[in-house]
Amino acid sequence: MKFSERIKALFKRSLLSDETFDDLTDLLIEGDIGATLAFSIADELKAVCQKEHISDTEIAKSRLKDLLRPYIVQGSLALDPARLNIVLILGVNGVGKTTSCAKLARWAMLTKFSNAPILAAGDTFRAAAIDQLKIHGQRLGVRVVAQQHGSDPGAVLWDAIDAAKKAGSGLVIADTAGRMHTRVDLLKELEKLDRVVQQKAGDVNYKKILVLDATTGQNAMRQAEIFHGAVKVDGVVMTKYDSASKGGMIISVGRQFGLPTLFLGIGEHYEDFRAFDADLYLEDLIGL
Ligand SMILES: Nc1nc2c(ncn2[C@@H]2O[C@H](COP(=O)(O)OP(=O)(O)OP(=O)(O)O)[C@@H](O)[C@H]2O)c(=O)[nH]1
Ligand SMILES: [Mg+2]
Known part of the structure; x- marks a missing residue:
């Protein structure tokens, strides 16, 4: 199953339990984002969900996206037309x-x-x-x-x-x-x-x-x-x-x-x- 589908399946569960966050950690590690980051992202997400009383999994997923975004480095080839x-x-x-x-x-x-x-x-x-x-x-x-x-x-x-x-x-x-x-x-x-x-x-x-x-x-x-x-x-x-x-x-x-x-x-x-x-x-x- 594609990584995104597994994330989706994870968040389809109606409850955001400790197990959900543990499974998220495993999934992120399997998805190759690196173990250290996987643990810290799952922990942060759990903290955010508790603090903001988030129980809606769609909202949790969107928070996950917000947490991961700063770690993605986008660049452009920056060709120079003058040289x-x-x-x-x-x-x-x-x-x-x-x-x-x-x-x-x-x-x-x-x-x-x-x-x-x-x-x-x-x-x-x-x-x-x-x-x-x-x-x-x-x-x-x-x-x-x-x-x-x-x-x-x-x-x-x-x-x-x-x-x-x-x-x-x-x-x-x-x-x-x-x-x-x-x-x-x-x-x-x-x-x-x-x-x-x-x-x-x-x-x-x-x-x-x-x-x-x-x-x-x-x-x-x-x-x-x-x-x-x-x-x-x-x-x-x-x-x-x-x-x-x-x-x-x-x-x-x-x-x-x-x-x-x-x-x-x-x-x-x-x-x-x-x-x-x-x-x-x-x-x-x-x-x-
Ligand atoms: N599915 C898929 N296949 C790709 C992609 N890029 C390259 N390939 C395939 O990967 C194989 C190897 O591609 P090459 O471009 O010859 O790889 P290379 O790095 O030049 O290989 P060497 O010169 O032998 O080191 C070919 O069959 C390509 O068609 C891609 O983005 N997707
Ligand atoms: Mg080649």
Whole structure:
């Protein structure tokens, strides 16, 4: 059952008993909002309900929403129309990085931020990755800058930045290889790539987006900690929100690391991509 449906079911009980609040704690923990926050939110809600003599479960649910809202960090990508924007897409294997690159390129065209974004095939590690991005580029009518399999991702990025400057394109979206957050060598490589962009790119608006898969739950916390620790991430895309029964982990990530959520991936198609809206997310989560 979806998280929101379970919250709904919980509040369908006619009585707000101690058990209700205990069950709420469990449910919030299972929903990945983090144990500490789950306990404190359930306690606060109980206190509010007692103080205000709330017995109506709908009102209690709405108070729950009020209590959770401050913990949801919404952000925007903050692209700069006056400069070249470079967006580096990062994350562990298979979370949806390449798909998100393509979705983001489409989003940039749709919102008229850029009619000619450039995709950089920075995943030179996995054999099929370059072709995968090229196929997206063809479908979307977006130029893809790539080198051979096995080449240096920094060099690919540098090519893409060069091409964007020459073409007057305002936006480079760079795919990167999936790397497990437990592999120190791969993280070092990412730090190097980050330095290359910072040193070589000049006056650009440089953003790093971490892709987190909603179905991985609390493991996302560790991923955020390590990637953010390595290269200072600007925000998060939560993918596969459509296949997750919950999605509370962005609340923990926002609370723990101050990382805003920028977009939600809600399916496999290009259009299954939304700028993150904290209020809508909360309504969906709590099931209002
Ligand atoms: N349901 C759903 N599937 C998604 C979403 N985003 C990506 N996917 C799927 O997840 C799978 C992996 O996506 P990729 O974009 O290749 O992931 P990646 O992070 O680039 O993978 P690696 O390059 O191997 O690390 C594909 O089957 C995508 O269609 C999403 O928001 N919802
Ligand atoms: Mg990929």
